[in-house]
Amino acid sequence: MADNSEIRPFRIDVPQADLDDLGDRLDRVRWTSELPEGDYGVPLARLQRLVARWRDGFDWRAREAELNALPQFTTEIDGQNIHFLHVRSPEPDALPLLLTHGWPGTIAEYLRVVGPLSDPRAHGGDPSTAFHVVVPSLPGMGFSGPTTAPGWGTRRTAAAWVTLMNRLGYGERYGVAGNDAGSMINPEIARLDPEHLVGAHVTQLYSFPGGDPAEFEGMSGEDMAALGVLQDFWENKGAFNVLHSQQPQTLAHAVSDSPAGLLGWQIQLFDADLDDDFVLTNVAITWFTGTAGSALRFYREDKLDTDRPTGPTTVPIGLSAAVSGDFQSIRRFAERDHTRIVSWRVNEKVTGHYAAHTAPEVITGDLRDFFAGLR
Numbered sequence: 001m002a003d004n005s006e007i008r009p010f011r012i013d014v015p016q017a018d019l020d021d022l023g024d025r026l027d028r029v030r031w032t033s034e035l036p037e038g039d040y041g042v043p044l045a046r047l048q049r050l051v052a053r054w055r056d057g058f059d060w061r062a063r064e065a066e067l068n069a070l071p072q073f074t075t076e077i078d079g080q081n082i083h084f085l086h087v088r089s090p091e092p093d094a095l096p097l098l099l100t101h102g103w104p105g106t107i108a109e110y111l112r113v114v115g116p117l118s119d120p121r122a123h124g125g126d127p128s129t130a131f132h133v134v135v136p137s138l139p140g141m142g143f144s145g146p147t148t149a150p151g152w153g154t155r156r157t158a159a160a161w162v163t164l165m166n167r168l169g170y171g172e173r174y175g176v177a178g179n180d181a182g183s184m185i186n187p188e189i190a191r192l193d194p195e196h197l198v199g200a201h202v203t204q205l206y207s208f209p210g211g212d213p214a215e216f217e218g219m220s221g222e223d224m225a226a227l228g229v230l231q232d233f234w235e236n237k238g239a240f241n242v243l244h245s246q247q248p249q250t251l252a253h254a255v256s257d258s259p260a261g262l263l264g265w266q267i268q269l270f271d272a273d274l275d276d277d278f279v280l281t282n283v284a285i286t287w288f289t290g291t292a293g294s295a296l297r298f299y300r301e302d303k304l305d306t307d308r309p310t311g312p313t314t315v316p317i318g319l320s321a322a323v324s325g326d327f328q329s330i331r332r333f334a335e336r337d338h339t340r341i342v343s344w345r346v347n348e349k350v351t352g353h354y355a356a357h358t359a360p361e362v363i364t365g366d367l368r369d370f371f372a373g374l375r
Helices: 016-027 042-057 061-067 107-118 154-167 182-193 221-236 239-246 248-255 261-270 276-288 294-304 331-337 360-372
Strands: 072-078 080-087 095-100 131-136 174-178 195-200 317-324 341-353
Touching: 016 042, 016 261, 042 261, 042 276, 061 095, 061 107, 061 276, 072 154, 080 107, 080 154, 095 154, 095 182, 095 360, 107 131, 107 360, 131 154, 154 182, 154 294, 174 182, 182 294, 182 341, 195 360, 221 331, 221 341, 239 248, 239 294, 248 261, 248 294, 248 317, 261 276, 317 360, 331 341, 341 360
Parallel strands: 095 131, 095 174, 174 195, 195 317, 317 341
Antiparallel strands: 072 080, 080 131
């Protein structure tokens, strides 16, 4: 399929009828039963509180206006509509930087860092650290709309991001950063475009044991603790990953029809101490764009993609990890998969999975520091 390379301005405008329909559905939630004690998943009380907030306290129009205050565009890449924020810095020597979210997040993950990154002078920072900021919505998620063909997993998205940066005129020299799926996509960009990518920054390095018992000999206490976090997650919280990678369409029928069901499914991966409006903004974007089901397919596509490159990356890599409440990267395995890890930070002030929202000043500082020597 020939690409339509036109870049089109975009503005969010959810029809009032969709808001009315959402309110009607939230008025008629059919609650499940719950045992008085024990951990069986998302507690009923948490879901009921968030549903009540979504119904009567959450102001979508205010969130819509906040998003629309940033320049947004769409373009077609490899047959798929791609939506993105594009905030050019006023500084002429700014470095292009692409930020990638994950699931169940959206572009809303990065709203608190776009300004400081693109215009540090206006935020009390050094103008020499400025970035031209690009924040795309993952294919099949948010305002990129549902995917219309199979294959949209990590590698195909990485290739689309290379195309996007070239289309914006940034292809000769740029950086990438990301969280969650972004932390998987960025190393693939490093493999695809090492001649032009100056560095890849992530909040997780997803490097796992290969199955050889010798891999564990002489592991540091820090790495063993990280391995324990990984094992606990997989044994007690990883059911969503298995289901998405095996039968996403089966679950899609439920979460696409019920906003309370979608909210209940997604908040298992939104930290309990996150502010309600951040959680609801991300869930509402998924609901209003009709991507509750297509977003899940990303996992299945990755499982089906068995022909991935196996060699280590050679582009400078930087890690900015949370001290707790998130995936704990294991340095021994990360150094096997990436030959140039030039920054490894575990931030004592950061907990949870959404650091760009909860600790924007930390992530902004880490990005400035990481790319300072790569510009």
